[in-house]
Amino acid sequence: MRKIEFQTIVDAxxxxxxxxxxxxxxxxxxxxxxxxxxxxxxxxxxxxDALLENARVARxxxxxxxxxxxxxxxxxxxxxxxxxxxxxxxxxxxxGVRRGYEEAFLRKSIVRGPLDRVNTKDNxxxxxxxxxxxxxxxxxxxxxxxxxxxNMSRLAMLTPADGREGVIRFVVGxxxxxxxxxxxxxxxxxxxxxxxxxAALLAKKSLFREIGSPNPDSALDSLEREILERINDLGxxxxxMGGAATALAVHVLSHxxxxxxxxVAVNIECHAHRSAEVVL
Amino acid sequence: MSGTIIxxxxxxxxxxxxxxxxxxxxxISGVIYxxxxxxxxxxxxxxxxxxxxPFELAGQIVYYVGPTPARPGEVIGSAGPTxxxxxxxxxxxxxxxxxxxxxxxxxxxxAAVEAMKRFRAVYFAAVGGAGALISKRIxxxxxxxxxxxxxxxxxxxxxEDFPAIVANDILGGDIFEAGRKKYQRL
Numbered sequence: 001m002r003k004i005e006f007q008t009i010v011d012a013x014x015x016x017x018x019x020x021x022x023x024x025x026x027x028x029x030x031x032x033x034x035x036x037x038x039x040x041x042x043x044x045x046x047x048x049d050a051l052l053e054n055a056r057v058a059r060x061x062x063x064x065x066x067x068x069x070x071x072x073x074x075x076x077x078x079x080x081x082x083x084x085x086x087x088x089x090x091x092x093x094x095x096g097v098r099r100g101y102e103e104a105f106l107r108k109s110i111v112r113g114p115l116d117r118v119n120t121k122d123n124x125x126x127x128x129x130x131x132x133x134x135x136x137x138x139x140x141x142x143x144x145x146x147x148x149x150x151n152m153s154r155l156a157m158l159t160p161a162d163g164r165e166g167v168i169r170f171v172v173g174x175x176x177x178x179x180x181x182x183x184x185x186x187x188x189x190x191x192x193x194x195x196x197x198x199a200a201l202l203a204k205k206s207l208f209r210e211i212g213s214p215n216p217d218s219a220l221d222s223l224e225r226e227i228l229e230r231i232n233d234l235g236x237x238x239x240x241m242g243g244a245a246t247a248l249a250v251h252v253l254s255h256x257x258x259x260x261x262x263x264v265a266v267n268i269e270c271h272a273h274r275s276a277e278v279v280l
Numbered sequence: 281m282s283g284t285i286i287x288x289x290x291x292x293x294x295x296x297x298x299x300x301x302x303x304x305x306x307x308i309s310g311v312i313y314x315x316x317x318x319x320x321x322x323x324x325x326x327x328x329x330x331x332x333x334p335f336e337l338a339g340q341i342v343y344y345v346g347p348t349p350a351r352p353g354e355v356i357g358s359a360g361p362t363x364x365x366x367x368x369x370x371x372x373x374x375x376x377x378x379x380x381x382x383x384x385x386x387x388x389x390x391a392a393v394e395a396m397k398r399f400r401a402v403y404f405a406a407v408g409g410a411g412a413l414i415s416k417r418i419x420x421x422x423x424x425x426x427x428x429x430x431x432x433x434x435x436x437x438x439x440e441d442f443p444a445i446v447a448n449d450i451l452g453g454d455i456f457e458a459g460r461k462k463y464q465r466l
Binding site for chain 1: 326345346347349353357358359362365373387393407408409412413419429430432442445455456461462463464466
């Protein structure tokens with residue numbers, strides 16, 4: 001077994017929160033620049049210019065890209081041969097979030113209950129998805145998920161008869177209904193198959209894929225392209241004020257499912273994509 | 281959209297509210313107040329109980345924002361707009377009490393748009409996700425109410441050339457509807 005100290009996890013989680021808040025990933029910045037070059041709406045082009053300038057200012061001055069520094073979401077792959085010494089992985093990640101959000105001056109956006117709405121004042125608890133994999137490493141992928149785009153998520157339990165066209169209609173319909181609200185241009189995460197909760201989890205997980213990279217499955221790749229084209233025909237455009245750039249990419253993850261079911265989940269990510277990864 | 285930029289003073293004069301049209305590019309200067317979900321709930325509760333709201337609403341602009349904490353020596357942290365529709369259910373009540381302008385992002389409900397026509401008020405859209413850039417136009421910030429709400433407290437801001445676009449005007453003009461119609465391919 002390989003031992004990884006509790007404090008090593010705390011420091012890693014803290015660093016991921018702090019760094020990603022002000023450093024827009026290169027794939028998103030490239031996608032925004034490409035969208036700017038293609039944008040046909042003058043207002044849309046000005047908005048995309050402002051977003052690119054905002055990314056530069058945020059990085060240079062270490063200011064948060066967006067004031068909604070999100071709910072801290074972690075996808076962790078823990079090697080079967082790795083063991084955390086001195087505490088649980090969950091406690092370590094939450095401690096890292098607590099410190100990262102405080103020390104980097106990030107907004108604390110978590111309330112302890114959906115109805116009593118009392119702020120926990122340290123942005124915990126984090127949302128942690130843990131998977132066991134072969135090996136002795138721990139890989140931690142982090143995303144600060146904003147409330148505006150998360151609120152536009154949708155899930156449907158379609159029937160097998162709905163098929164490919166049913167999936168396309170549901171995803172395009174979700175983006176259509178979201179309109180200006182999720183801060184377009186967006187990345188559309190789609191989870192297809194599994195059960196109710198697996199579809200939702202896959203939709204979120206798909207948002208970690210590099211923007212602009214092809215889906216390794218050719219059938220899913222063609223599905224993504226068709227959905228993307230139909231979304232961008234909607235004309236919603238940057239910030240919903242009209243234009244070509246509504247979505248920058250569609251990412252689909254699929255999973256085996258029951259003979260009666262075709263679950264589809266849509267999880268939208270805004271252009272202020274705050275995400276980073278570390279392998280310990 | 282490039283071209284004419286209209287300078288708007290806040291609090292808003294009646295004539296300014298009447299002359300603004302959806303699609304106008306504006307720069308707002310003066311005093312504005314922040315309020316989002318939790319503060320709206322409390323303001324409406326105060327109005328319903330016959331108590332004074334935390335600031336005189338007549339002529340004012342409310343900015344839907346929950347900024348990040350200011351670093352030492354800075355006025356405010358990142359401070360871009362939050363999604364406006366969540367405030368829609370409170371909006372008619374605030375407009376009735378004299379509020380004249382709102383800054384946020386995203387489209388409004390038909391009831392909120394109707395209330396803007398009825399009570400003569402405008403809705404400005406700022407660029408969502410440009411919080412670092414927008415914070416530079418905020419010259420002072422002071423919490424004036426509901427400090428316990430943290431990021432959701434009501435702040436009095438002094439802004440200079442705050443960039444926005446008129447999204448809804450007093451005639452029912454709507455930039456989201458118009459923009460989309462122009463660029464959709466069916």
